[in-house]
Amino acid sequence: MSVPKSKKIEVSLEQLRKVFTANEHPKSTLRKIDQAITENLHGFLGDTIVTSDYSLEKIEGQLKDFQIPNEPILVSEQSDFLLKNIVKNSVHTAAPSFVGHMTSSIPYFMLPISRLMIALNQNLVKIETSKAFTPLEKQVIAMIHHLIYNKENSYYKNHMHSPLRALGLMCSGGTVANITALWVARNKLLTPKENFDGVERDGILQGCQAHGFKDLVIIGSELAHYSISKCAGVLGIGRKNIKKIPCGRDGKMLIPFLKESIEECKKQNLGIIGVVGLAGATEIGSVDNLTEISEICQENKIHFHVDAAWGGPTMFSKKHAKQLAGIELADSVTIDCHKQLYTPMGAGICLFKDPADSHEIRTTANYIIREGSRDLGKFSLEGSRPGMAILIHSALKILGHKGYEMLIDHGIELTKFFAQKINESEDFEVISNPQLNIMTYRWLPKKLRHYKGKKKVPTEHHEALNRITIAIQKRQRDHGKSFVSRTTLNYGELQNTTVFRVVLANPLTTKEILSNILKEQRKLGKQIMDA
């Protein structure tokens, strides 16, 4: 179905008003364009090609005007342009063979319900522009809080809709959630005392002076997401002041090193903002020993934050939730809804064990978010925010706990299947064993099989393996039929080790698709070796 041509917009107030008015007539041109876009979209999404081979440079060439056109163009002209140039050259992140990043197909009902969200255009910063969406968001946060913390009924009854505090804060994504958590942690450490009003009001310089700290640090796994580095930067702590704790071969923080680091910081009089543990490291999917870390933090009165942006929803699974044991002891937890809750971009949540923690970052103003109001903007880093809660609410209800459990179990099972297939192969080697549904592996051809699982591979061979793994990944990506990502691992004994990385959360991904991906990689690897 091609996009029907709309009429030229004369620039008059009357015409503009028509553009701003919902057109209810099913035969109106705008409704027809709407339908045409839906049709074409389905055509695009039905395709299994991950991305077109049209080069980025060529696309840039089509997007080089920097002046806003003086005359309006037709809706149909713009729709045509978007379908032909942008949609066609996007990445089909929902494709079942796109297994390289944390994307997936999303449930179909997200489309009509997103339309509700966009059309209602609520602003969650304040009740006056959101009304029912505010308690809806609070309910969603309570539901996810319950999934992670599983507190008693009275806890939720008391806090869920309270205007005084928040069980958690919704934001645009995991990075802002991590910033929020460590912002709270920083403010709790540099708390008010005599002649000091707290770091939020008086700043870091006075805070360190008042508390007698030589400097501030964040302690976290060497596998922590790069956003932790951003947090240290933006919060005024400094990226170099992250104490990175080495991990074992399994990607878990080594507890003795953590203890040592805490002792060393105390000895040096460094204020510890918090310890960041991982529930699903971005690169390899590993989960830290959360219970042990939490005990150490409690002993030392340190804020314990868990970055569960990826792994949090594993809590749905009876079988696998135990990997996250101890997460309920964390002071704060980051969850990304646009990852394994399968909502569209961008929705993250920062949960608090103690809802009073939200007070650490409270703001009020005269015209909104007044004292005592239910306005969500009182506690959030962001101001105006969309009603993403309606999408999360719908997903939680329509898929249900059982549906999510099945999705989680399927992803982990598929990852284990793929790891086994690689272990049985003659030209690949698993580098990080799947704990959740992320796994890394690399090229290891027949003649170098004797290095399989070995710590030390002679530099010359090691570099050749890196090179070929990179070349295979690039060629496969450029073919555009499937996508596996790559990274270079540097943790524990692994240094400078380039690997393929798969993230298996798309329910449409099958064992057959994975087998074909490996087959193509094998073919490419042989071509590269022969060249």
Add this chain to the structure above:
Amino acid sequence: MSVPKSKKIEVSLEQLRKVFTANEHPKSTLRKIDQAITENLHGFLGDTIVTSDYSLEKIEGQLKDFQIPNEPILVSEQSDFLLKNIVKNSVHTAAPSFVGHMTSSIPYFMLPISRLMIALNQNLVKIETSKAFTPLEKQVIAMIHHLIYNKENSYYKNHMHSPLRALGLMCSGGTVANITALWVARNKLLTPKENFDGVERDGILQGCQAHGFKDLVIIGSELAHYSISKCAGVLGIGRKNIKKIPCGRDGKMLIPFLKESIEECKKQNLGIIGVVGLAGATEIGSVDNLTEISEICQENKIHFHVDAAWGGPTMFSKKHAKQLAGIELADSVTIDCHKQLYTPMGAGICLFKDPADSHEIRTTANYIIREGSRDLGKFSLEGSRPGMAILIHSALKILGHKGYEMLIDHGIELTKFFAQKINESEDFEVISNPQLNIMTYRWLPKKLRHYKGKKKVPTEHHEALNRITIAIQKRQRDHGKSFVSRTTLNYGELQNTTVFRVVLANPLTTKEILSNILKEQRKLGKQIMDA
């Protein structure tokens, strides 16, 4: 049209896969539900009621489950629930009589194009999950940059698609844009020097020591948005370290006080992060003398940031752009697209005069946002981000410069009309004259008319006027037919002055609607006086 009943989802992988697959058949139940939602939505948006009179407490009562249901519910059941309980009790922010906050109706084409955005679900953090959307976003930023800075052609040709630097950064909204700007400014002030790697890497404590500052401050108008306070908090500067410059009766920063403050800070050895000027103060719409402020900042080598979240698009207007003269001299500018560019929530932009400024906050990682890549995540505060650029691009093209100009001119004209109407009335008084399209006024009945425009109103009367203004605003809001916001002004000679506040940017708002709003307020005022 009622929502057709969908079939129960059996929790099986096969069923789940169906839910995750776009259903192309026009007669499928999901497509029918989609249509029903669209119909009902139009019904809602066609309504002129601003919000239902259903109480928040009652809505909370319907949203009290904190457990994610075990069994999935039907798509139709959820859709029904949302339409009856959430949509019906939302705020009709697009209503032409909703003139209290910075919301408006949005162009109808936002709905089909949002569907493209949601379905494609690109992640702008990296090329590998966004491809064509990355240059599209860069083009949008260049277009808005050109609107504000109007640099020469070669500037845009060199920088627009450069992988090395950014003309600006897109983010979830004005607050994050302001944080980004002041984050850059902080890092530029506490720049690397001998034995100091810069504040981003070494933190604020070492930064102040290395640069010999006694503390850090941000200087800004006393009318600055409350997000500037958040910025000072989150960036580690401290909310108390904002030097608030008094404004005149017109809401413009008083230049002598600004100069004095800078001198005082220098004398006290306080590091000045930046000066924040306003182009459209949230409360009253005033615009600072940007040229003068910029000259002072240049003389003193201070970063000059302009918060034009609201007022930026005034640049479209030949008639009114002059009010913003000097904005092109600012080092950074905040623009909100979900305000006067009429896109849905949430899209903001932080623009840089010098694209090299983006380097101050650069991050890289091994698996994405590698050195030299075009990945937008290298510079942004946020990580994963949606493809909002497609909506802004479409609006800029379909409305065109001319269309936006007409919208801006209409809003300002309407505001002037309303101010005049109030000035001619016998029971209201304009408090802040419209500069852009925001205006404040208050109740001032006949027997107190002799205080019109007077600086000093006896406390007893002043408080009575505040009380009645609040009561009128609340009653009108609760009637739900129109919405005017209220705030309490504290700037210049105005202290503790409660006012009605109107923001007139919705092209569907007419003079007649405004006259009716005033009529209702007059009636309510008399009722309250008589009671």
